[in-house]
Amino acid sequence: MDQSVLPQAALYLIPVQLSDVELHAVLPQANILLVSHIKHFIVENVRSARRFLKKCDRTIDIDSLTFYELNRHTKPQDLPPMLKPLIAGQPMGVISEAGCPAVADPGADIVAIAQQKGLKVIPLVGPSSIIMGLMGSGFNGQSFAFVGYLPIDAAQRSRKFKEMEQRIMRENQTQIFIETPYRNNALAAEICKSMPQHIKLCIATDITGPNERIVTRGVKQWLNHLPDLNKVPTIFLLYK
Numbered sequence: 001m002d003q004s005v006l007p008q009a010a011l012y013l014i015p016v017q018l019s020d021v022e023l024h025a026v027l028p029q030a031n032i033l034l035v036s037h038i039k040h041f042i043v044e045n046v047r048s049a050r051r052f053l054k055k056c057d058r059t060i061d062i063d064s065l066t067f068y069e070l071n072r073h074t075k076p077q078d079l080p081p082m083l084k085p086l087i088a089g090q091p092m093g094v095i096s097e098a099g100c101p102a103v104a105d106p107g108a109d110i111v112a113i114a115q116q117k118g119l120k121v122i123p124l125v126g127p128s129s130i131i132m133g134l135m136g137s138g139f140n141g142q143s144f145a146f147v148g149y150l151p152i153d154a155a156q157r158s159r160k161f162k163e164m165e166q167r168i169m170r171e172n173q174t175q176i177f178i179e180t181p182y183r184n185n186a187l188a189a190e191i192c193k194s195m196p197q198h199i200k201l202c203i204a205t206d207i208t209g210p211n212e213r214i215v216t217r218g219v220k221q222w223l224n225h226l227p228d229l230n231k232v233p234t235i236f237l238l239y240k
Helices: 029-037 046-056 080-087 107-116 129-137 154-171 181-194
Strands: 011-013 040-043 066-069 092-095 121-123 144-149 174-178 200-205 213-218 234-239
Touching: 011 107, 029 046, 040 046, 040 080, 046 066, 080 092, 080 107, 092 107, 107 121, 129 174, 129 200, 129 213, 129 234, 144 154, 154 174, 154 181, 154 234, 181 200, 181 234
Parallel strands: 011 092, 011 121, 040 066, 040 092, 144 174
Antiparallel strands: 174 234, 200 213, 200 234
8 A cells, every 4th residue: 555645643625626527637646545544524515525535436435434514504512523533643534515625615614623723734735716716817816815705785795896996906906706606697797887997807617627718808898798607606806
């Protein structure tokens, strides 16, 4: 057995694919080999985590693994006990629904507790739609902010647009955000109507997938030429 793939007693942050593509196309071989040697996982969704692990290694005995579910329904007091295997010297893995765990993801809460307890945390290499969208946008990659989901309330969202515009102009800072996929079209149209014409919008969709498209245009250019983004994984970026 290759000793280089044997895990340490650490909390491994294990990225998963962003779209339904071959794992080897987006994940290092070392990641795929490593997960076969971890028996305890903290996951956003048990079913999708089990599918991912089976893709990594069809011979994995899924029923012999322990899963702790961490999502928006998890109570804060339930988090510390999840780390008992790690405290006992066993490696653990954190797996989110897509992309890199702990980035725009509830996994950040368990990482914070591990850090507080002085436990070793090891992030693994993998696809991040936030970073890859930024890379492909042509926007400022030295100063940027990921602001997550915009407010649903119209007045609050309008204030958020104004705040992002000010940060773009005052700080030369790229603004990155996302939306629930079925609201993508409405948000894209609102951006084009709300933002000044000198602002540029990058729409990055299906990153790493077969229909990947990362396009940057001025908001005026986008206005009557927006693609159909309904239920398509999308990252929005603004800059000047």
